[in-house]
Amino acid sequence: MTQPSTLQTTVQDVISALKDKPGALLPILHGIQDALGYVPSDSVPSIAQALNLSRAEVHGVISFYHYFRSTPPGQHLVQVCRAESCQAMGSETLEQHVKTSLGIDYHETSADGKFTLEPVYCLGNCACSPAITIDNDVYGRVTSAEFTNLIDELEKSL
C-alpha cells in the first residue's frame, strides 16, 4: 500500500498536471483513482483549493458518481451486470452465486481484503450476456461454474 506521504505527493502531481483543463474536476478524480484505487477524503481540501471550489462541492461530485470510491477497494474488483439483457440470460442466478462464493453483497469488500463486489448497469456486452468484469477484463456468457474457475485462478495468484 502507498505510504501517506507518497499518497499526498501522488494527489498533488495529478492536480498539478490537470488543474488547468476546462472542467478539470472529473479528470483529476479519475487521475487520483487510477493511481490509488480510490479518492482519499483527505485529498478533497487540496483539490478544492486548486480548483477554487468549496470542499462541499468536491465532496458532492465524488459522492454523485457511482464510480468514484472514497475507500480502498479489495485486491480484485468484481462487477456483475444487473441490466435487462443479462437478466434475460440468467444473471440473477449468477449474481447469487457470485455473492455466495465471495461471501459478500454489493458494495462490500471481503474480510480478507481480496475481493470487492459492485453492480454495474451495462458493459455494452449485451450480445454475450450475462457479463461481468474482474479488474480490467470483461467476460461474456459467464456461467456459475466459469465464475468459480476464474476466482480459483485468481486465488492461486494471490
Added chain:
Amino acid sequence: MSFIVYVPSDSGAVSLGANRIAAQLATEASQRNIDLTIIRNGSRGMYWLEPMVEVATPTGRVAYGPVKTNDVSSLFEANFLEAGDHSLALGVTEDIPYLKKQQRLTFARVGITNPISLEDYLAHEGYQGLKNAMTMTQADIVAAVTDSGLRGRGGAAFPTGIKWNTVLNTPAEQKYIICNADEGDSGTFSDRMIMENDPFVLIEGMTIAGLAVGATQGYIYLRVEYPHAHRALNTAIQLANEHHYLGDDILGSGQRFQLEVRLGAGAYVCGEETSLMESLEGKRGLVRFKPPLPAISGLFGKPTVVNNVISLASVPIILAKGGEFYRDYGMGRSRGTLPLQLAGNLKHTGLVEVAFGLSLRELLYDFGGGSATGKPIKAVQVGGPLGAFLPEAQFDTPLDYEAFAALWAVLGHGGVVAFDDTTNMATMAKYSMEFCAIESCGKCTPCRIGSTRGHELIDAIMQGQELDKNIPLLRSLCDTLLNGSLCALGGMTPYPVLSALNHFPEDFGVKS
C-alpha cells in the same frame, strides 16, 4: 508461404477469449514453422460466432467460429489457412446470410479493417467525407446533413441538420462539438462497436461537424465502462493529430479542430445532454432546465452541438456520397439505416444495420433466430431501459420512429432485448423503477421520490396487496412521472412499467 488471419480485438470477442485464441494461433504457427500474420480487426458483430477467426484467401476472407482454445490445433490440421474444411467452417464471411442481408453504411468498415490503422481507414474510403466537406461552404455541409434526413440516433430522433443549423447561426467566439458516448442504455452496444472497431469514422464525423458550425473544440464524453473504446479512441486521435486530420491546420487548410476524450463516472443520467454538459464542466450531473437549448447556450454557456456516436459516425458517408444517397434508404420520416443491436435471449445476438422499415418480427426471427433458450419470446424491450415492452402481438410493427411512437413505444438507440416466457413482467417493471431510483440525479421530485415509491408499490402489488387501490395508484404515479419530470429518465420510466402492466396484467395478479 505466408498467411494472414484476422482475430477481432472487439471487447465482446475478447470477453469470449479472442486474445487467448490470437496468442495460441501465434504459438502453434511458430511451432509448425508457418509464417503467419495476425491482424486484430474489429468484430463483424455476429457475436454467437465469436471469437470468429477469418483467413485471407484469394477468393476473399473465410471464417471459422466460434473458436475455443482447444480448437486451434485441429484448425491447423484441417489446413484452415487454405480454407480447409472443419466443423467450425462458416465459408466466405461476406456470404453469411446475417451479414449479407444487411445494409452497412455507418458500419461499412467495421470488422474489415484494423481499427487503429489510419492507413487501413484511408484504404477503405476513409476521410472522403472530410475532403468533400473542405471544398464546401458551412451552410452547404449543414444542408447535406439536413437533406440526408439523419435524425439523432441516441434516441430522441431530432433532425441533426436542424441542430447544426442553429449552432451555425448562433454567433460566438467559441463553439463546441460534443459526442455523447455515454451509451448507458442496456441492450445497446453500437456506439461501443463504432468506437472500438472504427474510431476514425467518429473522429471524421466530429471534424466535419466542427467545420460545419465553426467549432474548434470537440469532446467525446465516454462512459468509464468502456476502457477498450477509450484506448482505441486515444490511439486514433493521436494518429489523426500526427497526420493533420486533427489539430491546428487540418490538411493544410488552416482550419482548426481539437478533440479530447473525457470519461464519465458511472452515472446513467449523464447520457442526458444537459446533465452530460454539467459533468463535462466538472459538476454533479444534474439535469438543466431547457430552454436555453444547448445549441444556443451549451457547454460553458457556448453554442454546442451534442450528438450521439452513431449520428456523428453517419456523417462521413453522407458527405462522401451525398445526402440523397443516404436518404434513399428507409421509410417515411425515418431515413437512412439504423444499426440495431440484438441482445438478451436470442440465438443470434449481434449488430444488424438495415434500412428503416424491416419488421420487428423479421429482426427477431430472420436475424435473431428466435430465443436462445428455445422457448417462446414473451416480450421484447426496444430502446433501452426506458423503452416499452412489446408483446408478440406487436411484432409486426415496422422499425420506424413514427410507427413505434404510435404504439406508445420508442425505437430509441436501436437496442432490442428479448425475454422468453419464463420472465415475470411485474419483476421487470419493478426493476425499471429500481433502476430509475438508483440513477435519478435528484433534481426533480417526480423522478427522485416517484421512482422509490413506484418500486415499493410494485412490490406490494406483487404480494397481492390491495390491487384495487394500488394498481390505479401506480398508474397515477406513472402519470406524474411522465408529465412532471425534467428529463427522459423520470419521464420515460413509465414506458416499461405501464407497457408491462398493460400487456401482461396477469403477471401483476390482475385478471386480464
